[in-house]
Amino acid sequence: MICDETQCLPPDDYSFTVDLSKGQSIEKEVIYKTDSSTLAIIPKLENFDLNAPIIDTCGETEESNKSFWTLLLLGFFGGLISLFTPCVFPMVPLTVSFFTKGGQEKGSGIGKALLYGFSIIIVYVSLSLPFYFQGTDPEVLNKISSSALLNVIFFVIFLVFAFSFFGYYELTLPTSWANKADKAADIGGVIGVMFMALVLAIVSFSCTGPLLGSVLAGSLDKGPVPITMAMLGFGVGLGLPFTLFAAFPSIMKSLPQSGGWLNSVKVVLGFAELALAFKFLSTADLVEHWGFLKYEAFLIIWIICAIGTALYLFGWIKFPHDSPIQKLKPTRIILALSFAVLGVYFALGFRVNENTNTYSSLNLLSGVAPPVSYSWFHPSECPNGLNCFHDFETAIIQGKEENKPLLVDFTGHACTNCRRMEDNVWSKQEVFDIIDDEYILVSLYVDDRKELPKELQGEITIVMNDGTKKQKKINTVGDKWATFEANVFQKVSQPFYVLISPDGNLLNHPVSYTPNAQDYADWLNCGIDAWNQLNQTSSL
Numbered sequence: 001m002i003c004d005e006t007q008c009l010p011p012d013d014y015s016f017t018v019d020l021s022k023g024q025s026i027e028k029e030v031i032y033k034t035d036s037s038t039l040a041i042i043p044k045l046e047n048f049d050l051n052a053p054i055i056d057t058c059g060e061t062e063e064s065n066k067s068f069w070t071l072l073l074l075g076f077f078g079g080l081i082s083l084f085t086p087c088v089f090p091m092v093p094l095t096v097s098f099f100t101k102g103g104q105e106k107g108s109g110i111g112k113a114l115l116y117g118f119s120i121i122i123v124y125v126s127l128s129l130p131f132y133f134q135g136t137d138p139e140v141l142n143k144i145s146s147s148a149l150l151n152v153i154f155f156v157i158f159l160v161f162a163f164s165f166f167g168y169y170e171l172t173l174p175t176s177w178a179n180k181a182d183k184a185a186d187i188g189g190v191i192g193v194m195f196m197a198l199v200l201a202i203v204s205f206s207c208t209g210p211l212l213g214s215v216l217a218g219s220l221d222k223g224p225v226p227i228t229m230a231m232l233g234f235g236v237g238l239g240l241p242f243t244l245f246a247a248f249p250s251i252m253k254s255l256p257q258s259g260g261w262l263n264s265v266k267v268v269l270g271f272a273e274l275a276l277a278f279k280f281l282s283t284a285d286l287v288e289h290w291g292f293l294k295y296e297a298f299l300i301i302w303i304i305c306a307i308g309t310a311l312y313l314f315g316w317i318k319f320p321h322d323s324p325i326q327k328l329k330p331t332r333i334i335l336a337l338s339f340a341v342l343g344v345y346f347a348l349g350f351r352v353n354e355n356t357n358t359y360s361s362l363n364l365l366s367g368v369a370p371p372v373s374y375s376w377f378h379p380s381e382c383p384n385g386l387n388c389f390h391d392f393e394t395a396i397i398q399g400k401e402e403n404k405p406l407l408v409d410f411t412g413h414a415c416t417n418c419r420r421m422e423d424n425v426w427s428k429q430e431v432f433d434i435i436d437d438e439y440i441l442v443s444l445y446v447d448d449r450k451e452l453p454k455e456l457q458g459e460i461t462i463v464m465n466d467g468t469k470k471q472k473k474i475n476t477v478g479d480k481w482a483t484f485e486a487n488v489f490q491k492v493s494q495p496f497y498v499l500i501s502p503d504g505n506l507l508n509h510p511v512s513y514t515p516n517a518q519d520y521a522d523w524l525n526c527g528i529d530a531w532n533q534l535n536q537t538s539s540l
Contacts, residue, residue: 041458041474042484043392045504050490053506054534058526068229075230079124079237084265088200088238110247112193117243119197124235128228146414146447146478151284158277165270167263167320200242263321264332268309275305282370286413287449287478295359295375299349302365306343310336352378356385361423367416372423383422384432388441390477392484395442399502405531407439407524410485410496412447412478417513418495421520428517434524439499444481446494451476462487499527507531 082088164170278293278301285293311317313336315325328336349369351360358380359372373380382388389395392408399406411418425431435441451457452475459471460483474480486492489510497514499507507530514520 041456041460042480042487045488045500047504048488048500048506050488050506053508054530055508055526058508058523068226071226071230072233075233075235076237077233079234079239080241081269082234082238083241113243113246115193116197116246117239119194120200120239120242121232121235123197123201124231124238125228128224128231132224146283146287146412148284148288148449151280151287151414154280155277155284158273158280162270162273162277165266165273167267167322197239263319263323264313267312267319267322268335271305271309271312275302278302279368283414286370286374287447289450293370295370295372296350296377298369299346299365302369303343303346306339306346310339310343313339356380356427358385361427363424366423367419371419382441382443384427386426386432386436386441388443390443390445392442392444392481395440396502399440402440404438404440404502405507405527406498406500406502407435407441407527408498408500409441409443410481410489410491410494410498411443411445412494413445414447415494420515421495421513425515425517425520428521430521431517431524434521434528438524438528444484446478446482446485448477448481450478452480456480497523499524499530501531501534505534507534 278298282293282298285291308317312319313332315328345364346362349359349362349365349372352358353360358378359375361372362369371383372378373383373385381390388409389398395406395408398404426435457473457475459473462470462472462483472479472483474483482492485496489496489498491510491512493512496510496512498510501507507527508523511520511523514523
C-alpha cells in the first residue's frame with residue numbers, strides 16, 4: 001500500500017499499452033532498448049513520443065561541460081594541497097638537486113623539468129584508464145557509486161587514512177617499488193626523468209593517497225571522462241610546482257622551511273578525511289535503508305570534526321608527532337577561528353523550517369549531508385514536506401483521479417545534484433507552490449536497493465548500442481526505475497525531470513540539473529501551459 005501525507009491507496013492492477021506503430025524513433029543516440037517480449041516488467045506509456053512534446057520550445061537543458069571544469073579545478077586544488085604535506089614537501093629539494101647536478105645548461109634543465117612535470121601528469125591520468133573498460137552497460141558507474149559495499153569500503157579506507165594523518169601509523173607502498181624506481185631514475189636522460197616522476201608518486205603515496213581518493217570518489221558516478229579530468233587536474237596541481245622548482249631552482253629560497261607546520265597540515269587533513277568518511281557511510285545507509293546515520297547524527301559528527309580542528313589549532317588537542325607550540329601565530333589563530341565558525345555554521349542546520357516542518361538545509365552541506373527529511377525528529381517521506389509518490393503506476397492513477405499532470409523525478413540516494421535541487425530550488429516559494437498545487441510528484445530512486453516483491457522480479461532482454469543483447473535482472477526498486485528511465489527516456493543520469501500527462505503525453509522537453517530557480521519555475525509553468533493546451537484539444 002502506497003501512502004502520502006493525506007491518504008493511502010490500496011494496491012491496484014493497472015495495465016498500459018504502447019502503440020509501437022507510432023514509434024519511439026529516437027534521433028539521439030539510443031542508450032539501450034528492451035526486447036518487446038519482456039516489456040511487462042517495467043512501466044509502459046500510452047501516447048508517449050520522446051521527440052514530440054506538446055510544447056517543443058522549453059526544456060531540454062543538458063548538463064554543461066562546467067562540471068568537467070569543476071572536477072578539473074577540484075583535482076588541481078587537491079594536487080596543490082598535497083604539496084604541503086610531510087611526504088611531498090621534503091621531496092622539493094631532492095627534486096631540485098636531481099636536476100641541478102651535473103651542471104647542465106639552462107635550456108636543457110628547463111626541457112627536462114617540463115618532461116618531469118608531464119610525466120607526473122601521465123602517472124596520475126593513467127589511474128583513470130581502468131574506468132574505460134567497465135563494459136557497455138550505461139548504468140554500471142551509477143551502480144558502482146551507489147553500491148553499499150563500495151561505500152562502506154570507502155568509509156573504512158578514509159578512516160584508515162584519517163588516523164594515518166593523525167600520526168598513529170604510516171601508510172606506505174612497498175619499499176621495493178620505490179627502490180626499483182629510484183634505481184631507474186639514476187639512469188639519466190629521458191628515462192631517468194620519467195622514473196623520477198614515478199618515484200615521487202610512489203614515495204608520496206602515504207600523503208597523496210587520501211587526497212587522491214577524495215578526488216576519485218567525488219567523480220566516480222560521473223563516468224570515465226570526468227574521472228580523467230579529475231586525475232588530470234590532480235597531476236597538474238602536483239606537477240606544476242615541481243616543474244617550476246626544477247626549472248628555476250632559485251624559487252626554493254622563498255619557500256618556508258620544513259617543520260612542525262607540515263604535521264599540522266597533515267592533522268587538519270586528517271579531520272577532513274574523518275568527516276568525509278561519514279559521507280560514504282551515509283550513502284550506504286540511505287541506499288540500504290539501515291536508518292542509523294540520519295541527518296542529526298551526521299551533522300553532529302561534522303560539528304565535532306570542525307570544532308576538533310579548531311581545538312587542535314589552538315593547541316588544546318595533541319597528536320603523536322606534534323611539536324610543542326611556543327606561541328600561536330596569527331595564521332594559526334585565524335584558521336582556528338575559521339573552523340570554530342564553521343562548527344557554529346553546521347549547528348545552524350538544526351533550525352526547523354516552520355513551513356515544511358523539517359530542518360533548514362545548509363548550502364555548504366547540500367548534497368553532502370543526508371536529506372533533511374531523513375530525520376529522527378522531523379521525518380518526511382518527501383523533500384521539503386511535499387506530497388509525493390514513489391511508485392509510477394500509483395502516481396498515474398492519482399493523476400487521473402485529480403486530473404493533474406505528473407512531475408516524474410528520477411533521483412538517487414547517492415545523487416549530490418538531486419539534493420542540491422531539492423534544497424536550493426524546490427525550497428523556493430515560486431517553485432514549491434507550483435509543484436504542490438499543479439503536479440503529482442513521483443520521485444523514483446534509481447539506486448534504491450530494496451528488493452521488489454518476488455512477483456515483480458524477473459529478467460529482461462536489453463539491446464545495446466552495438467546490437468548485442470544482454471539479460472538484465474530486475475530485482476530491486478532501483479533496478480526497475482533505472483531501466484525505466486534508460487528505456488523510455490534514454491537517460492541514465494540524475495537528477496532528471498519529466499512532465500507528462502496521466503495518459504502518457506510528453507508535455508515539454510525533460511530537463512536535468514537546473515540550479516536557477518526561476519528557470520526551473522518557467523519550465524514547470526511551460527508544462528502547465530502544455531497540459532491546458534492538451535485538455536482544450538481533447539475537449540473539442
